[in-house]
Amino acid sequence: MLTELLVAAISAPTKPNTGVTKDAGIFVHEHQPLAAPRHVFKKSAAAPNGIAVSSSHVFAAQADTAVVHVYSRAKGSQEAIVPFPERIHSIALAADDTVLLLGTASGRICSGRLVSTSTAHLQPVTSVAADRSSSFFLSGSSDAMVHVWALPAVLSFSPDTSRTPVHTLATHRGPISSIACGHSARSANIAVSASADKSVIVWDYHNGHALRTYLLPEAPTAVTLDPADRALHVAYADGSLQTVDFYDDVQKTASSDLLRDPSLSHRPVQPSPKTRFAAESQKLGGALSLTLSWDGTTLVSGHASGKVVAWDVAKGNYLSTLTNLPGPVSNLQFLQPIGFPHAPEPSFKVHTVVKPKQDSGAAGAGSGLIPPGYTLNMQLTGRLRTGRVSAADKMPTTKDAFEDALTHPSFPASMLEEGLAELESWTAPSRSGAASASEIIALDLESHVDPSDSHHTELRELKKQLASLQRIQKVTFSQLSDLRAENEFFRGREMAKAERARTRAKKRLGITNGVAPRKANEDVDMDGGDVSSSASDSEPAGVAKA
Numbered sequence: 001m002l003t004e005l006l007v008a009a010i011s012a013p014t015k016p017n018t019g020v021t022k023d024a025g026i027f028v029h030e031h032q033p034l035a036a037p038r039h040v041f042k043k044s045a046a047a048p049n050g051i052a053v054s055s056s057h058v059f060a061a062q063a064d065t066a067v068v069h070v071y072s073r074a075k076g077s078q079e080a081i082v083p084f085p086e087r088i089h090s091i092a093l094a095a096d097d098t099v100l101l102l103g104t105a106s107g108r109i110c111s112g113r114l115v116s117t118s119t120a121h122l123q124p125v126t127s128v129a130a131d132r133s134s135s136f137f138l139s140g141s142s143d144a145m146v147h148v149w150a151l152p153a154v155l156s157f158s159p160d161t162s163r164t165p166v167h168t169l170a171t172h173r174g175p176i177s178s179i180a181c182g183h184s185a186r187s188a189n190i191a192v193s194a195s196a197d198k199s200v201i202v203w204d205y206h207n208g209h210a211l212r213t214y215l216l217p218e219a220p221t222a223v224t225l226d227p228a229d230r231a232l233h234v235a236y237a238d239g240s241l242q243t244v245d246f247y248d249d250v251q252k253t254a255s256s257d258l259l260r261d262p263s264l265s266h267r268p269v270q271p272s273p274k275t276r277f278a279a280e281s282q283k284l285g286g287a288l289s290l291t292l293s294w295d296g297t298t299l300v301s302g303h304a305s306g307k308v309v310a311w312d313v314a315k316g317n318y319l320s321t322l323t324n325l326p327g328p329v330s331n332l333q334f335l336q337p338i339g340f341p342h343a344p345e346p347s348f349k350v351h352t353v354v355k356p357k358q359d360s361g362a363a364g365a366g367s368g369l370i371p372p373g374y375t376l377n378m379q380l381t382g383r384l385r386t387g388r389v390s391a392a393d394k395m396p397t398t399k400d401a402f403e404d405a406l407t408h409p410s411f412p413a414s415m416l417e418e419g420l421a422e423l424e425s426w427t428a429p430s431r432s433g434a435a436s437a438s439e440i441i442a443l444d445l446e447s448h449v450d451p452s453d454s455h456h457t458e459l460r461e462l463k464k465q466l467a468s469l470q471r472i473q474k475v476t477f478s479q480l481s482d483l484r485a486e487n488e489f490f491r492g493r494e495m496a497k498a499e500r501a502r503t504r505a506k507k508r509l510g511i512t513n514g515v516a517p518r519k520a521n522e523d524v525d526m527d528g529g530d531v532s533s534s535a536s537d538s539e540p541a542g543v544a545k546a
Helices: 401-406 413-427 454-509
Strands: 004-010 024-032 036-042 046-053 057-062 067-072 077-083 088-094 099-104 109-111 125-130 136-141 146-150 167-169 176-181 191-195 199-204 209-215 220-225 231-236 241-245 287-292 298-303 307-312 317-324 329-334
Touching: 004 046, 024 046, 024 057, 024 317, 036 077, 046 125, 046 329, 057 088, 067 088, 088 136, 099 125, 099 136, 125 176, 136 176, 136 191, 176 220, 191 220, 199 231, 220 287, 231 287, 298 329, 307 329, 401 413
Parallel strands: 046 088, 088 125, 287 329
Antiparallel strands: 004 024, 004 329, 024 036, 046 057, 057 067, 067 077, 088 099, 099 109, 125 136, 136 146, 146 167, 176 191, 191 199, 199 209, 220 231, 231 241, 287 298, 298 307, 307 317
């Protein structure tokens, strides 16, 4: 049986006379099969869009201080308090929950290593969301701007890498309240942004284009996407909710993909008032947060009164009040269900979170390599693969070079050099100053694509051509090395030949060690020194010797 958990966080101290611990701030509830509280994490007042939950930890950006609280889910207690140079207004996890992205009060984006971007936003970053492939993430701010960032560039160790947005989505005219990314890992993935200008825009963030604009009756406070990306749900300050269907009768056209119909991209759509629902008798207060269950049938909202309410998506009506928390519910998040029979297990576990150092994000001398003080602590789980698995028979085949090297005491020097070269290519700054969307390819793209897709076929052909060019380059370098050695050999032989020719010429001229032969009338002793010479050659006639 599946177990689905719901995490809720409040943004203010508890009310007096409630019987709840005063410093309790993050609550874990079991949504199914049995609705009941599971755990409470204390000492937290999370900011809106300020919690992120992984399989092992809970991260909470505090509303009034420049710190992030880290809680261990296994131990059930606070593990660390991580200070930052400025207040954090929003956080999100990316890259399979291994990277924590933070939006700051000055408009920057920084990671857990304190590697920060430029001040692209003019006001605080109110929302951060990473896409499924972790190649991109989006940030929204009170300055009405939405920026699209390339995650590899932001995580680069090199200080020379340009950390500027890939795209700037500047259609909104009010502060951004919430951003949600679609659930696809392919290039057709979408994102939605909600703004105080009473609009929600659907984006093709890979290309920086607006696909659809929805005009709402009020300013939305939170937004979430259907698990199949068929609709979006928004919350309002009066406590009501609304469902916006991408494929309703109003937007129905002959096009098979309504969101990408160019004839509708510049025409705003106003959802029907019938899609809005509320429970006025419950006195819920303003809706501050929103989340959707794994199957997309139950919508859960958090309100300023502290109530967490469940709604029926199909009928659009109130179901029940799940719990009543002691403060405004600023964050809600459903976790992945537990209990699937063949669920993939993670290949590593992070047991403890190490506080980042202020200088750990800077590389030495701008080389783009990992700095000496940077450490990574994790536990590898499971068994290593014994070989590649064939798609036809699901049986392991031969090992590749990397898997074979894992079973030996050390890695080959050629493999280490190839890895360093690849790392430098990732961290090298681009000439244009920003990476284009076509230059960023998801690391796990092949595992999510259809083999019959034309883009996949083109990608395979390009990889074959790249491998062929690399082989040609290797052969060319080898030939150049051989030619250089041959040239040195012939030059040495020619120099030796010229030296022998000069020696023979000297012998023919009677020159030995650069001294001409002496005259015949000179007397030479046994040691080669001059003893005497004739008077006609050395002195004038009639002059006596001394």
